[in-house]
Each structure stands twice: as structure tokens, then as C-alpha cells.
Amino acid sequence: MLDAVCAATGTPRSFFEVDPDDLPADTLAFRKTASSSVTEVERVSATVREAYGVSARLLTEVGMRRAVLPRAEGDLDGDDIERLAEETRDALGIARDSVMQHLTRTCERAGIPVVPMMLLDRGGNAEDRVIGHFGASCWRGTEDPSLISYFSASSGDRQRFTIAHELGHLVLHPARRHISPKLAEQEAHRFAGALLVPRERAYEALEAPFQLRELGELKARWGVSMQALIMRSRHLEIIDKERTQSLFKQIANRGWRLNEPVIVHPEQPLLMRTMMTRRFGKSGASSRQASEELGLNLVLLRSLVPEVGAASSVATAQAPRADVVNLASRRRQVPDIEIADRKSDWG
Structure with a gap:
């Protein structure tokens, strides 16, 4: 029976023979829409757990160093989250007031794998998209490896916010499992904004x-x-609730809700590919040996290790002002708009 299942789904036999990592149920956090179905959540959860098992094993086998992130305890207010975001920048080796040039690489240098995620259908084939999910994060314990995954990196700004949001879960929630999912999401949103746009710089830029x-x-x-x-302006009380709603209505009326002006290129992960190459040679995730040893479907394994070479980052070291230059040519496409009305907490 197992051989028939393996043949039908492309799953290696070793998948059924290895013991799964002991990943507690309350150490996996999602950034998803309220409309996500229970079935879809279960599928995403199972897939992220498998990815975590692979990444944790590789981190151990290649001897990857991991930065020590700050860990929140007790009840938090906005100032606490701002402080923890600053301490996270310290732990990641980033100046507290600088632009986060490449968030994905920054996390990876700290020993936190960041992976794109896809689901497989019943035939073991990759599905085109995951409906209702933006990202996920998981950890086994405060001293153990962690993982960040994201779904659909069509725009770099959304991808970066999702990764920062999931990093927020890793900092804010391992030791605070008693809080509600709604509060956890609100805190992770605030953390993401604070990490990407530091408070003092936000006050200067968003007057x-x-x-x-x-x-x-x-x-x-x-x-x-x-x-x-x-939303960053709202959290810092630079603007009030009415102005926040007005600005969101402007964006909605212009059709910018899902397609804003100014392109930010998606960032490209590298750590998983590097670890796979060290462990299995140049063939890496394309290797049947890797699939068998790690006990993971080859299609899914390959999805965790994207090809190198795509455009990435908002302002990289090679082209620090590329997007600013692009904006100058687009300025007439970003007109002044009258104030209207809109509610949202989207990042």
C-alpha cells in the first residue's frame, strides 16, 4: 500500500519511515485571511511542518550559527513592541535607524531560513497558488531553530512586510502563548512596521x-x-482615525488596493540552497538522494530552494537608489487625491 501511495504522489518511502519533528501545535503562526478554510489551514500547517523539519535538520548538519533574538514576556504595549523591534535590529546586526536593505538575507545571516511555500495536489504536483495565506512562521522552542515561509511573492513590499510580520511572531510569541490569535496578529503588524520603518525615522518622514x-x-x-x-502613521499617532480611513479610501478608489504604484522587486532567499549544496553537492534539491534522505516529496523540496538570479530587494548595495530613480519617472502617475474614507489594517 505504501509503495502504491509513493508511486501515485511522488513521495519517497522514507517519508513514512522517519519520525517527524516534535513541533508543538501552538508554535506555528499564520498570516492569513479570515476566509481561509479549515482544510486549507490544515494543509498549510502540514506543509510548513515538513519544511521546518528539513530546515532544522540542515541547520544542525551544516553547523549554521543562529543569532539570539530578543524574546517578549508578559503584557506588551506599543512602546514595548517598538523597543523589541529596535533590539531585533541589534540582534540582526542592522543599525536602528537605517533602511532594511534586504530583509530576507538579513534573516538568513541570522540563521533563520526564509522559504517560498507551495502546496501539492493529490498527484504530488505543485498548485499555482495558495488562497487566503500570506505567510507562516514556526519554532520548536526558544533555543531551537525557527522558520519563516511566505506565499506568493508577486510584490516585494508585500513579501517584506510578511517576512517582518512573521519575524515579529518569533520575537513576540514563543513565551506568550496565552494571548489571543487576534492580539498576536495586531502585535505582529505593529512589530513589522516598527522593524521596517524605525520610529524616529517615521516621525521625520511622515510628518x-x-x-x-x-x-x-x-x-x-x-x-x-x-x-x-x-498604518505606521496611525500606530504612531501621526494621523488620526478619520485621516487613516480617508487615505485608504483614496487608494481603493484608484484601484491601488492590490496594485500600488512604484515597483519593489521581491527578494530572493539563498540560505536553503546554500545548505542543500553543502550537504548534497551541486545537485542539491534536485537530487533524489536529498529527497530520500530528508523524506520529502521532490517537487516540494525543490520549491523550498528557488533558482538564483531573479531581481530582488528594494535598494540593494549594487543599486542603492534604483527605485528612487524609477519613482522620478513615475511621479505623474502618483497624483494628489482628495480625502475620502476607508478602513484597513493591511500592511
Whole structure:
């Protein structure tokens, strides 16, 4: 029976023979929509757990060093989250007031794998998309490896916010499992904004009253969506609730809710490919040996190790002002717009 299942789904026999990692149920956090079905959540959970098992094993086998992240305890307010975001920058080796040039690489240098995620259908084939999910994070314990995964990196600003949000879960929630999922998501949103746009720089850049054109320029600079910048302003009380709603309505009326002006290229992970190469040679994730030893479907294993070479980052060391230059040519596409009305907590 197992041989028949393996043949039908492309799953190696070793998948059924290895003991899964002991990953407690409450150490996996999602960034998802409220409409996500129970079945889909279970499928995502199972897939992320398998990815965690592979990444944790590779981290141990190749001897990857891991940075020690700050860990929140007890009840938190906004100032606590701002402080923890600053301490996280310290732990990651990033200046507290600088632009986060490449968030994915920063996490990976700290020993936190960041992987794209896909689901497999019943035939073991990759599905085109995951509906209702943005990202996930998981950990086994405060001293053990952790993992960040993201779904659908069509825009770099969304990808970066999702990764920062999941990093927030790793900092804020391993020792605070008693809080509600809703509060955990709100805290992770606040943390993501604080990590990507430090408080003092936000006060300087987001002085009210600002227009959408100015948000476009800041998006190019910080690699953060215009909508996330609006919420950052709200969290810091630079603007009030009514102005926040007005700005979101402007964006909705312009059709920018899912397609904002100013392109931020998706970032590309590298750590998993590096570890796979060290462990299995140049063939890495394409190797049947890797699939058998790690006990993971070859298609799924390959999805965790994307090809090198795609465009990445908002303002890389090689081209530090690329997106600012792009914005200059787009400025007429980001007009001043009258105030309207909208509610959102989207980053």
C-alpha cells in the first residue's frame, strides 16, 4: 500500500519511515485571511511542518550559527513592541535607524531560513497558488531553530512586510502563548512596521499632512507599501482615525488596493540552497538522494530552494537608489487625491 501511495504522489518511502519533528501545535503562526478554510489551514500547517523539519535538520548538519533574538514576556504595549523591534535590529546586526536593505538575507545571516511555500495536489504536483495565506512562521522552542515561509511573492513590499510580520511572531510569541490569535496578529503588524520603518525615522518622514505622492517616494526608499506606511502613521499617532480611513479610501478608489504604484522587486532567499549544496553537492534539491534522505516529496523540496538570479530587494548595495530613480519617472502617475474614507489594517 505504501509503495502504491509513493508511486501515485511522488513521495519517497522514507517519508513514512522517519519520525517527524516534535513541533508543538501552538508554535506555528499564520498570516492569513479570515476566509481561509479549515482544510486549507490544515494543509498549510502540514506543509510548513515538513519544511521546518528539513530546515532544522540542515541547520544542525551544516553547523549554521543562529543569532539570539530578543524574546517578549508578559503584557506588551506599543512602546514595548517598538523597543523589541529596535533590539531585533541589534540582534540582526542592522543599525536602528537605517533602511532594511534586504530583509530576507538579513534573516538568513541570522540563521533563520526564509522559504517560498507551495502546496501539492493529490498527484504530488505543485498548485499555482495558495488562497487566503500570506505567510507562516514556526519554532520548536526558544533555543531551537525557527522558520519563516511566505506565499506568493508577486510584490516585494508585500513579501517584506510578511517576512517582518512573521519575524515579529518569533520575537513576540514563543513565551506568550496565552494571548489571543487576534492580539498576536495586531502585535505582529505593529512589530513589522516598527522593524521596517524605525520610529524616529517615521516621525521625520511622515510628518502630517502628507499626500499619496509622498508615500510613493517613501515606498521606493523603505521598500514598504503605501498602505503599510499609512498604518505606521496611525500606530504612531501621526494621523488620526478619520485621516487613516480617508487615505485608504483614496487608494481603493484608484484601484491601488492590490496594485500600488512604484515597483519593489521581491527578494530572493539563498540560505536553503546554500545548505542543500553543502550537504548534497551541486545537485542539491534536485537530487533524489536529498529527497530520500530528508523524506520529502521532490517537487516540494525543490520549491523550498528557488533558482538564483531573479531581481530582488528594494535598494540593494549594487543599486542603492534604483527605485528612487524609477519613482522620478513615475511621479505623474502618483497624483494628489482628495480625502475620502476607508478602513484597513493591511500592511
